[in-house]
Amino acid sequence: xxxxxxxxxxxxxxxxxxxxxxxxxxxxxxxxxxxxxxxxxxxxxxxxxxxxxxxxxxxxxxxxxxxxxxxxxxxxxxxxxxxxxxxxxxxxxxxxxxxxxxxxxxxxxxxxxxxxxxxxxxxxxxxxxxxxxxxxxxxxxxxxxxxxxxxxxxxxxxxxxxxxxxxxxxxxxxxxxxxxxxxxxxxxxxxxxxxxxxxxxxxxxxxxxxxxxxxxxx
Amino acid sequence: xxxxxxxxxxxxxxxxxxxxxxxxxxxxxxxxxxxxxxxxxxxxxxxxxxxxxxxxxxxxxxxxxxxxxxxxxxxxxxxxxxxxxxxxxxxxxxxxxxxxxxxxxxxxxxxxxxxxxxxxxxxxxxxxxxxxxxxxxxxxxxxxxxxxxxxxxxxxxxxxxxxxxxxxxxxxxxxxxxxxxxxxxxxxxxxxxxxxxxxxxxxxxxxxxxxxxxxxxxxxxxxxxxxxxxxxxxxxxxxxxxxxxxxxxxxxxxxxxxxxxxxxxxxxxxxxxxxxxxxxxxxxxxxxxxxxxxxxxxxxxxxxxxxxxxxxxxxxxxxxxxxxxxxxxxxxxxxxxxxxxxxxxxxxxxxxxxxxxxxxxxxxxxxxxxxxxxxxxxxxxxxxxxxxxxxxxxxxxxxxxxxxxxxxxxxxxxxxxxxxxxxxxxxxxxxxxxxxxxxxxxxxxxxxxxxxxxxxxxxxxxxxxxxxxxxxxxxxxxxxxxxxxxxxxxxxxxxxxxxxxxxxxxxxxxxxxxxxxxxxxxxxxxxxxxxxxxxxxxxxxxx
Numbered sequence: 053x054x055x056x057x058x059x060x061x062x063x064x065x066x067x068x069x070x071x072x073x074x075x076x077x078x079x080x081x082x083x084x085x086x087x088x089x090x091x092x093x094x095x096x097x098x099x100x101x102x103x104x105x106x107x108x109x110x111x112x113x114x115x116x117x118x119x120x121x122x123x124x125x126x127x128x129x130x131x132x133x134x135x136x137x138x139x140x141x142x143x144x145x146x147x148x149x150x151x152x153x154x155x156x157x158x159x160x161x162x163x164x165x166x167x168x169x170x171x172x173x174x175x176x177x178x179x180x181x182x183x184x185x186x187x188x189x190x191x192x193x194x195x196x197x198x199x200x201x202x203x204x205x206x207x208x209x210x211x212x213x214x215x216x217x218x219x220x221x222x223x224x225x226x227x228x229x230x231x232x233x234x235x236x237x238x239x240x241x242x243x244x245x246x247x248x249x250x251x252x253x254x255x256x257x258x259x260x261x262x263x264x265x266x267x268x269x270x
Numbered sequence: 271x272x273x274x275x276x277x278x279x280x281x282x283x284x285x286x287x288x289x290x291x292x293x294x295x296x297x298x299x300x301x302x303x304x305x306x307x308x309x310x311x312x313x314x315x316x317x318x319x320x321x322x323x324x325x326x327x328x329x330x331x332x333x334x335x336x337x338x339x340x341x342x343x344x345x346x347x348x349x350x351x352x353x354x355x356x357x358x359x360x361x362x363x364x365x366x367x368x369x370x371x372x373x374x375x376x377x378x379x380x381x382x383x384x385x386x387x388x389x390x391x392x393x394x395x396x397x398x399x400x401x402x403x404x405x406x407x408x409x410x411x412x413x414x415x416x417x418x419x420x421x422x423x424x425x426x427x428x429x430x431x432x433x434x435x436x437x438x439x440x441x442x443x444x445x446x447x448x449x450x451x452x453x454x455x456x457x458x459x460x461x462x463x464x465x466x467x468x469x470x471x472x473x474x475x476x477x478x479x480x481x482x483x484x485x486x487x488x489x490x491x492x493x494x495x496x497x498x499x500x501x502x503x504x505x506x507x508x509x510x511x512x513x514x515x516x517x518x519x520x521x522x523x524x525x526x527x528x529x530x531x532x533x534x535x536x537x538x539x540x541x542x543x544x545x546x547x548x549x550x551x552x553x554x555x556x557x558x559x560x561x562x563x564x565x566x567x568x569x570x571x572x573x574x575x576x577x578x579x580x581x582x583x584x585x586x587x588x589x590x591x592x593x594x595x596x597x598x599x600x601x602x603x604x605x606x607x608x609x610x611x612x613x614x615x616x617x618x619x620x621x622x623x624x625x626x627x628x629x630x631x632x633x634x635x636x637x638x639x640x641x642x643x644x645x646x647x648x649x650x651x652x653x654x655x656x657x658x659x660x661x662x663x664x665x666x667x668x669x670x671x672x673x674x675x676x677x678x679x680x681x682x683x684x685x686x687x688x689x690x691x692x693x694x695x696x697x698x699x700x701x702x703x704x705x706x707x708x709x710x711x712x713x714x715x716x717x718x719x720x721x722x723x724x725x726x727x728x729x730x731x732x733x734x735x736x737x738x739x740x741x742x743x744x745x746x747x748x749x750x751x752x753x754x755x756x757x758x759x760x761x762x763x764x765x766x767x768x769x770x771x772x773x774x775x776x777x778x779x780x781x782x783x784x785x786x787x788x789x790x791x792x793x794x795x796x797x798x799x800x801x802x803x804x805x806x807x808x809x810x811x812x813x
Contacts, residue, residue: 150369171367178363178411182645188609189645194633194662194707209658212648216689220644224364230327231357232425233381236349242376242386 056147056155058251063143065258069265070135076128083135086142095145102141103134110134149173155245163239171225179218186213271432271464272297272320272355277334279315279324289315290488293334299432299464302455304479304496306469308508308722310692312488313468314360317437320466321355322348339432353382356426360438360720362418366410371402371421374410378429396428400454416447416595423454433464440474441720442641444594444748445790448474470722473512473751473793476500477528484509497526510723513793530793534800557585558620560710560742561636566605566615568766575601576612577767583711588733588743590757590774592750594788598766599746600715606744607713608632634663637704641716643696647688652680652699655688659707667708674702677732694725701732711742718749730756754778754792762787 054062066082073079090099110130118126153166187197190209196202197210229235277293280286290312297303297320307313318324322343325332336343338351359365368374372393379389397403400420405413410421419439426434436455440448456478459465467475476482482499484492486507492499500515517533518526527533561583568576576598583589591599604610605617608629617625619635637659640646649655656674660666675681678698683691688699697717704712718726733743733756747753753760754774761771764787770777775798777783778791 148369150373170369174367174369174411185640185642185645188604188629189638189640191609191629192607192633192636192638192640193646193703194630194659196628196630196662198628198630209648213645216647217644221364224359224361225367227323227327228359228365229367230323230348231321231352231359232378232429233349233352234377236347236381236383238383240380240383240385240389242373242380242389 054254055245055247055251056152057159057245057247058254059143059147060152061255062258063139065262066139067136069262070132070139072266072269073132074128074269076124076131079128079131079135083131083138086135086138089142090138090145093142093145098145099138099141103138106134106137110137151243151245154241154243157241158245164235167234175221175225178221179214182217182221183210183214186210186217189213271299271339273335273337274319275335277319277332277336279319279330279332281315281328281330283329288488289330290319292489293319295483295490295493297433297464297466300459300462301481302459302465302467302479303481303483304467304469304472304475305483305485306472306507306509307485308470308724309694309720311485311508313470313485314437315488316485317357317435317466317468319343320433320435321351321357322346323357349381352378352431353429354431355433355435356429356431357435358422358426358437358439360441362415362422363411365422365425366418369409370407371410371413372406374421375406375425375428378425382429392428392430396424399427400424414595415442416444416450419443419447419451423451427458431463433466434458435466435468437468438470438720439467440469440471442716442748444788445750446594446788449790452478470509472504472509472515476512476515496528500526500528505723508722508724510726513797517797530796530800534797557587557740559583560585560620561606562618563605564616564618566612566617568601568605568610569613575766576605577765579605579615579768581761581768581771583742583744585710585740585742586737587759588737588745588757589759589761590745590747590753591761591763592747592753592787592789593763595748597763597787599763601766602763603638603713603715603744603746607636607638630662633659633709634665634707635709636711636713637707637709638713639697639700639704639715639717641719643700644689646700646703647696650687651685652688652691653684655699656680656703656706658703663707665707670708671702671706674705677735678702679728694721697721697725698728701729705736710740711744712736713744713746715746716748717745718747718752726752750789750792751794754794762789764788 070079070082087099090096110133113133114126114130117129150170153170157163157166187210190197190206195206195209197206274293274295277290278288279290280288293316305313305316315324318328319336321338324330325344326348332344338346339354343351366374368377375393375396376389379392397406400423402420402424405417405421410418413421439451443451452474455465467479469475476496479496481494482492482496483490484499484504484507491507492502500511501519504511512528514527514530514533521533521537523533523536527536559582563579563581566576566579567574579602591602593599601610605612608624608627608631612625616623619632624632647655649658656671657666675684678701680698680702683695688696691699717729736743745753745757757774759771760774760777762769762777762783769787770780770783775795778795784791
């Protein structure tokens with residue numbers, strides 16, 4: 053198992069490779085390799101759901117580029133964007149946010165900053181559940197918040213309770229953290245990460261591949 | 271351990287009124303103290319002074335002293351006290367901030383700078399004590415409400431504090447989980463830990479506590495051994511005493527008992543008499559069927575979450591849907607008000623098929639008041655908040671809204687922002703808002719959760735008024751005492767199925783059914799059964 057920092061650097065290298073290419077086939081090949089990895093991890097379904105959200109954005113980006121730089125450049129831009137985001141999707145299914153946070157502490161990131169990053173990821177589904185509850189409560193009051201353009205007209209009914217509850221949650225969370233000693237000096241860590249030979253080997257291989265790739269690009 | 275002398279506290283963000291006044295209190299390890307009082311009396315504020323959250327986290331004007339293990343909290347940071355006085359808050363969702371249960375339990379120990387091997391040992395010990403061994407690698411946010419409560423408790427116990435403070439630990443828990451936490455607390459107390467429980471419900475705690483502190487408008491009004499405090503009139507402080515205590519007093523027994531068996535044993539030679547009329551549980555003289563389901567079922571992710579649900583809801587009736595956590599009560603609610611579409615069966619409104627109707631379209635007929643009113647408030651004035659549904663459905667009747675305001679005691683609050691009201695006031699606004707569109711059916715989701723005796727009494731009266739005017743009321747609740755006093759019919763659920771429906775007395779008499787549903791009979795029922803052999807009965811007052 054690789055260190056989360058190694059995985060992060062490898063993901064950055066793969067994203068750089070996708071960003072630097074000017075051949076749609078190369079970006080598509082990188083995307084295909086990433087999808088193969090995602091399938092191997094058994095995360096195809098969530099990836100397809102995520103792709104459904106990202107594709108319109110990639111198409112829009114491609115259209116804007118095509119408008120200024122031509123059809124081929126537009127297609128390349130869309131594929132590159134999809135490939136880069138796929139790489140980071142793969143990274144996050146292979147690496148827990150808490151693992152990454154803990155590993156970055158090993159590189160000198162303050163615990164508080166790492167915790168904020170981890171907790172933010174942790175609370176995304178919690179906020180999602182809260183949003184669902186707000187929508188349900190308003191639908192039961194006759195506010196048409198079912199998906200569709202009519203729901204947009206009633207945005208305050210969704211946004212105001214949700215934002216107020218997020219503030220409340222943040223306050224309660226901060227209180228609960230203080231009550232468990234958050235911010236006390238001299239903290240210890242049950243999980244620490246150390247770069248091993250296999251990490252350095254993987255990084256060296258990745259760096260050589262990226263250098264060769266850049267060289268081939270001319 | 272905790273010594274409080276002449277403590278006054280005023281929140282800097284509040285109205286300027288004292289939240290606590292002239293508090294003097296000592297709490298020692300090995301004792302079980304129950305701090306009780308009506309909603310907004312200052313219980314939670316007092317709890318937050320025990321570990322320094324007040325004044326360090328909640329700024330305000332503090333006079334007097336609070337010392338923990340000899341250290342004044344005003345000069346000591348919370349981070350230096352948290353392993354001595356551990357505070358478990360009411361809302362588990364906001365206390366779980368780690369990706370796994372194990373990491374959650376490790377958080378406080380890591381804050382103490384403990385070596386990893388010792389942390390592992392302490393986690394293993396506390397997990398074994400609370401039966402969490404199989405949950406250690408799971409995401410705490412994906413656990414049931416009862417399990418989340420246990421994890422928050424374990425996270426604090428792992429610190430091995432001297433005093434454990436729990437703010438409303440039994441809210442939203444079913445009978446089985448309440449008993450589990452009671453047993454754990456009793457064991458911890460026997461091991462020498464000091465337990466402080468803040469509650470307005472006396473029933474789950476009163477038999478275990480050895481001291482009761484009653485707080486009212488921020489000051490301590492009663493403080494002493496359990497039996498002595500229970501001998502006082504606690505109703506005037508918004509507290510509902512357990513039936514055993516009430517009966518001990520009414521029967522003039524020598525001792526105040528907290529257990530009905532003891533009352534029955536001492537009262538066996540006393541001739542019983544009727545001292546107060548039993549409140550009328552509604553539903554006996556119901557009218558036409560308004561809402562019904564036919565073989566309703568629902569599936570998600572290959573699992574059956576509702577199975578062959580058949581029920582009829584009649585005008586002028588009050589129905590309670592009861593069951594343990596995870597029984598399917600909320601899922602059923604979501605199908606009755608159109609929030610969820612069933613995978614099979616039909617939902618009929620006055621005989622018309624509304625299975626595919628949108629929740630927003632059904633709102634004209636089915637009003638729903640959810641457990642957390644904060645999910646719905648978005649207007650700046652209570653008056654506008656109440657009028658949301660009728661304005662959308664086009665049936666605004668100002669006279670009816672004024673009547674609702676009067677009925678729920680909201681006249682003086684109509685121009686205030688709903689976000690700034692107390693918890694009880696918010697609930698009342700949510701009920702008024704659910705009724706403003708004149709629905710024939712009102713669904714109340716856990717209406718008594720976190721509410722004191724005053725509120726329960728007012729709510730009971732409102733439900734009776736509504737059923738008398740032909741509304742159907744559906745209560746979804748863990749609070750069986752309230753359900754027993756209000757609903758003429760119960761639906762008992764478990765595993766997404768209706769186990770049985772009928773009169774509560776008949777259902778509670780079926781011990782096998784109650785066991786299967788994870789429910790315990792109400793005190794009222796137990797006493798009625800005891801009295802059944804007597805010529806005349808002593809019946810309790812409203813719950």
